[in-house]
Amino acid sequence: MHDVPTPDQIQRAPKVLLHDHLDGGVRPKTVAELAELTGYDALPTSDVDGLTKWFAAATEAGSLEEYLERFVHTVGIMQTAAAISRVAAECAEDLAADGVVYAEVRYAPELSTHKGLSLDEVVEAILDGFRQGTARAGHSGHHIRVGVLLCAMRQESRAKEIAELAVKYRDHGVVGFDIAGPEAGFPPTRSLDAFEYLRRENCHFTIHAGEGFGLPSIWEAIQWCGAARLGHGVRIVEDIAVAEDGSTRLGRLASFVRDRRIPLEMCPRSNVHTGTVSSLADHPIALLRQLNFRVTVNTDNRLMSQTSMTREFAELAEHFGYGLDDLQWFTINAMKSAFIPFDQRLALIDEVIKPGYAALRSEFVFDSVAQYTAARR
Numbered sequence: 001m002h003d004v005p006t007p008d009q010i011q012r013a014p015k016v017l018l019h020d021h022l023d024g025g026v027r028p029k030t031v032a033e034l035a036e037l038t039g040y041d042a043l044p045t046s047d048v049d050g051l052t053k054w055f056a057a058a059t060e061a062g063s064l065e066e067y068l069e070r071f072v073h074t075v076g077i078m079q080t081a082a083a084i085s086r087v088a089a090e091c092a093e094d095l096a097a098d099g100v101v102y103a104e105v106r107y108a109p110e111l112s113t114h115k116g117l118s119l120d121e122v123v124e125a126i127l128d129g130f131r132q133g134t135a136r137a138g139h140s141g142h143h144i145r146v147g148v149l150l151c152a153m154r155q156e157s158r159a160k161e162i163a164e165l166a167v168k169y170r171d172h173g174v175v176g177f178d179i180a181g182p183e184a185g186f187p188p189t190r191s192l193d194a195f196e197y198l199r200r201e202n203c204h205f206t207i208h209a210g211e212g213f214g215l216p217s218i219w220e221a222i223q224w225c226g227a228a229r230l231g232h233g234v235r236i237v238e239d240i241a242v243a244e245d246g247s248t249r250l251g252r253l254a255s256f257v258r259d260r261r262i263p264l265e266m267c268p269r270s271n272v273h274t275g276t277v278s279s280l281a282d283h284p285i286a287l288l289r290q291l292n293f294r295v296t297v298n299t300d301n302r303l304m305s306q307t308s309m310t311r312e313f314a315e316l317a318e319h320f321g322y323g324l325d326d327l328q329w330f331t332i333n334a335m336k337s338a339f340i341p342f343d344q345r346l347a348l349i350d351e352v353i354k355p356g357y358a359a360l361r362s363e364f365v366f367d368s369v370a371q372y373t374a375a376r377r
């Protein structure tokens with residue numbers, strides 16, 4: 001039996017986040033203020049509490065399509081360079097305050113061109129915001145590094161163009177590419193030309209797959225498109241048979257994903273909100289962790305799913321009894337799977353993550369010494 005980490009320890013633990021949407025984590029107050037500043041008049045209410053509740057209704061969505069309807073207003077206020085930079089800066093600050101030391105944050109630049117911004121201007125505004133936000137976080141003692149993933153929306157037809165944008169900005173803070181949006185009816189191969197181009201350019205990419213659709217989507221993402229990671233990937237469990245005695249049998253695709261160490265960017269709370277998984281207690285993350293898949297833990301959309309890395313970890317610890325060793329395992333899995341150069345990943349693992357968890361574990365050592373001494377008195 002290992003020691004149960006407290007919420008405060010989980011918050012202080014170094015955490016790594018690979019799957020977080022920029023337009024899914026805007027502060028409600030910022031939505032209200034930017035609507036006013038940019039003349040966006042379609043908000044359901046300008047009251048911050050009312051807005052918080054409106055976005056949080058996504059937790060009751062029950063399907064990916066309904067969940068995605070909640071993005072209309074965050075995208076609505078992200079139509080000027082200043083607004084986008086502010087959202088990115090605050091994102092870096094909020095993640096850093098939550099104890100995240102490395103994050104890959106994603107956004108679809110094509111969503112921010114409604115008022116005349118070019119795709120380049122959108123990307124530059126995001127990068128500029130992250131530079132400001134990481135600097136401000138550092139000044140307040142919370143160090144974080146942020147990389148950007150550019151998404152193409154899978155129901156549109158701009159994947160190749162966005163892939164070219166990712167390659168253009170890859171030495172300036174963009175670390176990879178993804179496709180997002182409704183999965184059913186929009187298989188990964190619909191954007192095959194973009195993925196083939198990225199592979200020829202030696203550019204990293206992940207694909208949202210196995211969330212709103214099942215195994216065929218995961219199979220296409222890996223075997224046709226060549227995804228290095230899976231966004232969610234949770235429905236890979238449909239290829240794992242669990243017998244009554246608890247023994248398991250992996251199908252060929254599940255074996256491939258596990259044996260190739262393909263990282264699963266799991267987002268437990270979001271999966272419940274989109275109806276992909278019936279409850280946190282039933283989340284396949286426990287089985288996948290036990291079977292030694294390369295599981296990582298992520299937030300997806302902090303605003304719509306009312307979450308943070310601390311909350312995701314705390315709820316997993318509560319449901320599955322995870323201790324600091326498990327949380328460190330998820331964190332190192334994520335860091336190993338990041339899209340930055342390998343030596344930089346190792347430096348973060350050796351210099352930040354391992355020492356951070358060791359320091360937290362030492363608190364249990366001192367606690368047990370104190371308890372022993374008190375008992376002998």
Ligand SMILES: O=c1[nH]cnc2c1ncn2[C@@H]1O[C@H](CO)[C@@H](O)[C@H]1O
Binds near residue numbers: 024064
């Ligand atoms: O869980 C998800 N699955 C698929 N698409 C998503 C998810 N969360 C957000 N987005 C979509 O990604 C866009 C760019 O950030 C968002 O506008 C939203 O439509």
Ligand SMILES: [Zn+2]
Binds near residue numbers: 300
């Ligand atoms: Zn996502």
